Structures are given as C-alpha cells and as structure tokens.
Amino acid sequence: MPVNDNRTYRISAVWAYRSQVSGVDRYFHGNASPKREVKVGDRTPPTFTGSNPADNATGIPPNAPITINWSDADIEQKGVSWNNSTVRVNGTPLGIPGSQTSDFPGAGINGSGSGTFSTAALNLHFNQIVNVSVQLFDDEGNSMPSAQTFTYRTAMAAPDQPTARWDNTSALNTGTHSGNLNPSNGQQTIIVAPAAAAGKTIENIVGYAVQWRVLGAPDWNLSESFGQPGAEAKVFGIPDNSTIEVRVHFVDSEYASLLSANPDDIFDNEVLFALFLKLADDLSSPSAAWSTAAHVKTGDRTAPWVYRYEFGDVAVTTPSEIWSGTIQNVMPNTALTIFAADVDIDGLGVKWSETKVNINLEGGTSVEAALIPETISPPVFDPATNTVTSQASFRPNIPQDYATTYRVQITRLEDHEGNWVQ
Ligand SMILES: [Ca+2]
Numbered sequence: 474m475p476v477n478d479n480r481t482y483r484i485s486a487v488w489a490y491r492s493q494v495s496g497v498d499r500y501f502h503g504n505a506s507p508k509r510e511v512k513v514g515d516r517t518p519p520t521f522t523g524s525n526p527a528d529n530a531t532g533i534p535p536n537a538p539i540t541i542n543w544s545d546a547d548i549e550q551k552g553v554s555w556n557n558s559t560v561r562v563n564g565t566p567l568g569i570p571g572s573q574t575s576d577f578p579g580a581g582i583n584g585s586g587s588g589t590f591s592t593a594a595l596n597l598h599f600n601q602i603v604n605v606s607v608q609l610f611d612d613e614g615n616s617m618p619s620a621q622t623f624t625y626r627t628a629m630a631a632p633d634q635p636t637a638r639w640d641n642t643s644a645l646n647t648g649t650h651s652g653n654l655n656p657s658n659g660q661q662t663i664i665v666a667p668a669a670a671a672g673k674t675i676e677n678i679v680g681y682a683v684q685w686r687v688l689g690a691p692d693w694n695l696s697e698s699f700g701q702p703g704a705e706a707k708v709f710g711i712p713d714n715s716t717i718e719v720r721v722h723f724v725d726s727e728y729a730s731l732l733s734a735n736p737d738d739i740f741d742n743e744v745l746f747a748l749f750l751k752l753a754d755d756l757s758s759p760s761a762a763w764s765t766a767a768h769v770k771t772g773d774r775t776a777p778w779v780y781r782y783e784f785g786d787v788a789v790t791t792p793s794e795i796w797s798g799t800i801q802n803v804m805p806n807t808a809l810t811i812f813a814a815d816v817d818i819d820g821l822g823v824k825w826s827e828t829k830v831n832i833n834l835e836g837g838t839s840v841e842a843a844l845i846p847e848t849i850s851p852p853v854f855d856p857a858t859n860t861v862t863s864q865a866s867f868r869p870n871i872p873q874d875y876a877t878t879y880r881v882q883i884t885r886l887e888d889h890e891g892n893w894v895q
C-alpha cells in the first residue's frame with residue numbers, strides 16, 4: 474500500500490493463524506490491538522503561484538512593494554519558511570518580507586499565503602526593467618525544483634514642464650493675390666525646450682515626444698517632431714495668432730529602432746507612421762506620463778483684408794466685387810470708407826498710416842499714394858476669433874470729372890507686423 478506524505482495513518486495489529494478443518498486449510502484472526510496514529514512527514518515543496526506586480530506588468534511605481542504568493546501542502550500548516558527562502562531583485566536578496574499571510578482552510582494540509590517586501594532600499598529607477606527570482610522553501614527544507622523568475626517595468630516619470638517659444642523667423646504674409654483672401658497663413662513653428670525630470674533617474678531615455686493644441690481645444694495633436702535628449706524640438710504647422718499649449722513625455726529605447734541611426738529619418742513617412750502608432754499607444758499607457766502643459770503665443774503672420782467699402786451711400790460687401798467690382802453714378806470726390814479686418818493676437822489690426830491706394834483714370838498709369846484718412850475708427854477686438862476690425866474714411870484728392878471711369882486699387886493694407894496683400 475503506497476503511503477503519501479503529509480497524512481495521518483492509524484495502525485493496529487492482529488494475530489492471524491491457519492488451522493485444518495476436516496483436512497482443509499482455514500485461516501483465522503484474533504482481536505485487533507489498540508490503534509496507533511502515525512503522521513507521515515512533509516516531503517512536498519512549496520509552489521510559487523504568482524506575484525504583484527505580475528509578470529510583464531508595466532507602469533509600476535519604482536517604490537511599489539513586491540508580493541510573492543505561494544501554496545504548499547504541510548501537515549504542520551506552517552507552509553513557506555521565509556528564513557530559508559530567497560527572493561532576489563536584479564540579483565539583490567530581499568531578506569524577510571515585511572508582512573506575511575498564511576491560510577490553511579478547514580485545518581487541512583493544503584494552504585496558501587504570501588510575503589510582501591518593501592523595495593524602498595533598492596532605489597529602483599523609473600522605466601527600469603526589474604527581474605525577480607523566487608526560490609521558496611518550506612520549514613522541512615523542501616525546495617522548489619528551481620528558482621522561478623518574473624519581470625516587470627517601472628513607470629516612466631513625467632518630465633518637468635517644458636518651455637516653448639514662438640519661432641518668428643517665418644516670412645511675413647505679403648504680396649499680391651486675387652479672389653478671396655484666406656485670413657490665416659496657418660503655418661507657424663514653435664520651439665520646445667528640452668524636458669528634464671529633476672531628482673529622478675530614468676533609464677533608457679532616448680528623447681521626448683511633443684503634443685500641442687490651441688488653448689481650449691478638446692484634442693491634442695501629435696507633433697511630427699521628436700526631441701533628442703537635451704536638444705530643442707521644433708513643432709510645425711501651428712496656427713498663428715494663437716495661444717498654444719505644449720506638453721511632452723519621455724520616450725524610451727523602443728523608439729530607437731524606429732529612428733535607426735539617423736535622427737533625420739524621423740521625417741521618413743514609414744518611420745513617422747510607426748512612431749505615431751507608438752505615440753498613440755503610449756497615450757493609453759500609464760508608462761507615458763505627460764508633463765504639465767506650457768503656454769506660448771504665436772505671432773501675427775496674417776495679412777489684413779477688406780471686407781466692405783462704401784462710396785457715399787453705396788456699400789459693397791461681396792468679396793469678388795470688393796476686389797474687382799464696378800460702381801456706377803458715383804459723385805466725383807465722394808468719400809470712400811474702407812472696412813478692414815485682421816487676425817491679430819495683439820489686437821492692433823490694420824496700420825492705416827501704411828495703407829496705400831491708387832485712384833487713376835482707368836487704363837492710366839498706376840501711381841501708389843499714401844492714404845490720408847479723414848477719420849479712423851478705433852479697432853474692435855473679438856478675442857473669440859482674435860479678429861480685429863476697423864475702418865477709415867478718406868476723400869480722393871485727385872480732380873475727378875463727371876461720367877468718367879476711375880480705377881480704385883488698395884495697393885497696400887498693412888498690419889502692425891508688416892503683413893500685407895495687394
Ligand atoms: Ca511542504
């Protein structure tokens with residue numbers, strides 16, 4: 474009969490004998506002795522049943538405790554002996570757990586429990602791979618056949634708040650145009666200062682990613698730029714005349730394979746797409762902690778435009794007519810009022826003193842002359858759209874005849890930054 478460990482057996486003895494009855498062997502036994510109990514000892518090693526953090530977990534705070542779970546069969550209901558067991562973190566033994574649990578339900582032989590270790594003394598870094606090995610013994614000295622290991626990764630710390638500034642090197646919006654004027658050139662650049670994480674050690678940092686949005690917008694835009702460690706990043710395609718929010722998060726060496734040997738490859742479409750996927754993935758990952766957002770104002774690169782003019786009591790508001798319309802039966806020397814709008818974060822709008830107008834006999838030589846307004850209205854600023862409107866009236870000071878066609882051309886309508894279109 475096989476005997477299992479961790480069991481109690483009751484044993485009693487009895488005499489047996491053989492006797493012939495009518496020439497045939499017969500077997501008989503006497504009364505049984507009193508029973509004895511025998512406990513068969515523990516030869517079952519404990520089992521490592523899991524951990525917290527779990528294997529392959531990410532985003533774990535560096536100072537998070539480590540809990541090791543076990544099960545064991547043990548007739549004495551003691552289970553794992555932490556004095557004999559060894560838990561190592563990146564090779565360093567952790568000693569005795571700060572807290573323990575042990576449970577053998579219903580006074581049975583099969584129990585489970587845990588030991589929880591502080592990691593404070595290890596000073597683990599952010600974004601560090603943590604390898605844990607577990608070798609458990611019970612108090613009879615039965616050990617796991619071999620150590621088991623699991624791995625987790627600590628969280629990526631948030632960078633400090635970056636700083637950002639408007640790159641004012643892009644060209645003013647100047648020159649000729651026909652038809653409707655787009656009020657915004659929409660292509661500005663800001664420069665984001667390198668991100669740091671004061672007082673924190675972070676492993677495997679290869680740079681930082683940038684997101685931006687117009688202040689108050691619901692969604693963030695992924696920037697095409699990827700900041701190298703310690704270097705500034707440029708963020709393109711930002712609207713002018715806006716307050717922009719910028720935030721950054723660190724990225725690790727998983728990006729390095731995307732970037733290959735040449736950082737300029739970031740502008741390769743396939744690399745960019747892969748990086749975008751990674752960035753998007755990071756948005757849902759606790760390992761990608763974003764910094765506090767910085768604010769920066771982009772400057773004015775939008776030229777003003779005419780949206781209405783009036784000759785006496787005749788008003789023109791249709792854009793195509795404003796740029797090439799014809800008005801009949803205007804009295805000579807009638808006052809002209811120009812209504813102009815500008816997208817302009819500083820609220821100044823059109824600089825009327827720089828506005829120039831030609832009035833000539835149609836077909837005659839065009840002569841540009843400064844407009845000398847009789848009246849200028851104060852600019853009205855709409856902060857919701859950063860749009861400034863103002864108007865100026867002037868009286869053409871060339872001799873005009875009846876029944877004669879004159880060509881009126883606003884050759885320069887300039888804002889205070891020098892943006893203008895003709
Ligand atoms: Ca055992």
Ligand SMILES: [Ca+2]
Nearest residue numbers: 515547549551
């Ligand atoms: Ca035991």
Ligand SMILES: [Ca+2]
Nearest residue numbers: 775816817888
């Ligand atoms: Ca402007």
Ligand SMILES: [Ca+2]
Nearest residue numbers: 773817819889
């Ligand atoms: Ca301006």
